[in-house]
Amino acid sequence: MVYFISKENQNLLWNVIHNNSTIQIFLKNMSTDDKNHWFRSIIEHFYKKYGPVDLSIYQLKTINKEVIIYIIQYVQKQNNQIQNQSLSDNFQQIQTPAYEKNNREEEYISQFEMRQKEYNQMLEKKAPDEINFSENIEKDTPIQDMKALMKKHIEERDMDISWQNQNPKLTINEEQVSLETNAIDEIKHQIKNEKRKISWEDEIDYHEKYITLKENYSMLYEDYLQMKMNKII
Incomplete structure (x- = not known):
């Protein structure tokens, strides 16, 4: 070596x-x-x-x-x-970086907690009071004087057409007036018969029947007024 x-x-x-x-x-x-x-x-x-x-x-x-x-x-x-x-x-x-507390991370956490708190408050809000859709209808009481009611209704209708009082008196065909009068008498007769059938103290559907009769009478009465108007024209 x-x-x-x-x-x-x-x-x-x-x-x-x-x-x-x-x-x-x-x-x-x-x-x-x-x-x-x-x-x-x-x-x-x-x-x-x-x-x-x-x-x-x-x-x-x-x-x-x-x-x-x-x-x-x-x-x-x-x-x-x-x-x-x-x-x-x-x-x-x-x-494995050295961990340092991040201010941005704290900000995100704070925002999250705030949103969570708002969300919880929304959930804790009381529900609005339940709306009462029932109609506030006064208690229906029996009508004791049908004639007075019909008379009052006719007077109110007459007031609506009071302007006719200033016009000259009209000569109306007696035959038409007779027919119209008979129609009114028939309504009154129906009302009278209905009065006999209704129990004014206990009848449940009285209000509906009354409205129906009232509407029928109003329609006939309007027809009657229309006929009078046609005569004027």
């Missing part, structure tokens, strides 16, 4: 490894002392491996090749470890 550890052989190995770009990058950030120490440790490793034996030229070349391959593999391994460690550190920094 004298030839292997000779100065000439070590210079040869040193120059060869410096021609490799990967090794150049690896040694770039190392100081001169660190480079020398690293290289001597490799020479020492192979010297111990093969022992103090005499080597032929062929054996020396073989060991030199083995040293160069070893150095290249070692550098690649170190570079991979450094790269993996760098990636791991970056990943760790991304996954």
Whole structure:
């Protein structure tokens, strides 16, 4: 191994490894002392491996090749470890960043709590009072004097057409008046018969019957007035 550890052989190995770009990058950030120490440790490793034996030229070349391959593999391994460690550190920094309380986060939480409070208040509002759709109709009481009611109704209708009092008296066909009078008498007769059938104290549908009779009478009375108007025209 004298030839292997000779100065000439070590210079040869040193120059060869410096021609490799990967090794150049690896040694770039190392100081001169660190480079020398690293290289001597490799020479020492192979010297111990093969022992103090005499080597032929062929054996020396073989060991030199083995040293160069070893150095290249070692550098690649170190570079991979450094790269993996760098990636791991970056990943760790991304996954577990230092937690700092964010004012914007507090603002979002405050806004959410305020909206939640408003929503709860809306739910707690009392429902509006139920609307009473029932009609406020005065209690229907029995009518004791139908004649007075009919008379009052006729007087009110006469007041609506009071303007006719200013017109000259009309000569009305007696036959038409007789028919109209008979119609009125018939209504009165119907009302009289209805009065006999209705129980003024207990009849439930009295109000509806009264309205119906009242409407029939009003229609006939309007027809009567219309006939009078036609005579005027």
